[in-house]
Amino acid sequence: QKEVEQNSGPLSVPEGAIASLNCTYSDRGSQSFFWYRQYSGKSPELIMFIYSNGDKEDGRFTAQLNKASQYVSLLIRDSQPSDSATYLCAVYFDSGGSNYKLTFGKGTLLTVNP
Amino acid sequence: SAVISQKPSRDICQRGTSLTIQCQVDSQVTMMFWYRQQPGQSLTLIATANQGSEATYESGFVIDKFPISRPNLTFSTLTVSNMSPEDSSIYLCSVEGGQGLYEQYFGPGTRLTVT
Numbered sequence: 001q002k003e004v005e006q007n008s009g010p011l012s013v014p015e016g017a018i019a020s021l022n023c024t025y026s027d028r029g030s031q032s033f034f035w036y037r038q039y040s041g042k043s044p045e046l047i048m049f050i051y052s053n054g055d056k057e058d059g060r061f062t063a064q065l066n067k068a069s070q071y072v073s074l075l076i077r078d079s080q081p082s083d084s085a086t087y088l089c090a091v092y093f094d095s096g097g098s099n100y101k102l103t104f105g106k107g108t109l110l111t112v113n114p
Numbered sequence: 115s116a117v118i119s120q121k122p123s124r125d126i127c128q129r130g131t132s133l134t135i136q137c138q139v140d141s142q143v144t145m146m147f148w149y150r151q152q153p154g155q156s157l158t159l160i161a162t163a164n165q166g167s168e169a170t171y172e173s174g175f176v177i178d179k180f181p182i183s184r185p186n187l188t189f190s191t192l193t194v195s196n197m198s199p200e201d202s203s204i205y206l207c208s209v210e211g212g213q214g215l216y217e218q219y220f221g222p223g224t225r226l227t228v229t
Contacts, residue, residue, distance in 0.1 A: 032216045043206055043220040044157065046115075088156060092216045101172070102147075102218055104156045 002027050002093040006105035014113050019076040021108050023089030026070070032092035033065055033072045038107065039085045048074060079112045086110070116141045116211050118221035126227045127197055134193045135224045137207035142187035144210070147218065148180070151204040160205075163190050197228045 003026040013019045032051055036044035050056045050063040062075040076083055089105040117140040127133050137146065148160040161169045161182055169182040183191045194201050204225050208218040
């Protein structure tokens with residue numbers, strides 16, 4: 001069973017701080033990694049994807065990937081109350097027979113306090 | 115990314131009935147996916163729908179319970195059959211697309227309550 005693990009939280013940070021969200025995955029062969037943001041009552045929104053080891057920055061968001069440690073993280077700089085949401089880590093796994101599927105973690109609830 | 119719409123946005127249904135959910139995309143896509151998100155849970159893939167072939171179902175999901183149609187490259191339906199309260203969930207369709215590999219974009223979802 002291919003798995004994606006996240007701390008469920010809640011993670012609470014003050015406005016302006018850095019929020020750090022973490023994710024581990026079970027399949028060493030995985031190549032594609034995604035972060036989704038889901039506001040309450042809404043569908044998931046893709047905010048970052050990363051395929052190579054290292055950091056990838058997009059505005060206030062930085063995704064970090066360490067394939068050797070099977071670890072991917074999302075940093076949110078200068079956190080805003082509007083960043084309060086559940087963040088879902090998703091990994092593309094080979095489910096067998098060259099069938100790939102996106103597997104989601106349970107998500108981390110982030111609250112940014114004004 | 116593609117613009118995805120779903121109908122209905124929400125519904126309340128009685129036990130034993132069926133509901134068909136529609137997913138429409140504004141561009142042609144090869145693969146469409148159907149997910150379920152139960153209350154307080156993450157997303158679980160139900161099936162993958164390719165145009166012109168039978169849908170591929172994940173473990174725990176069967177065609178008799180969740181029949182899927184994919185008549186063309188912009189449209190798909192998921193039917194939830196013989197519903198029970200345990201089927202109360204948000205049902206989401208998604209498509210691949212974008213700048214890189216395998217990114218999926220989600221429709222707004224259908225919130226189903228079975229009484």
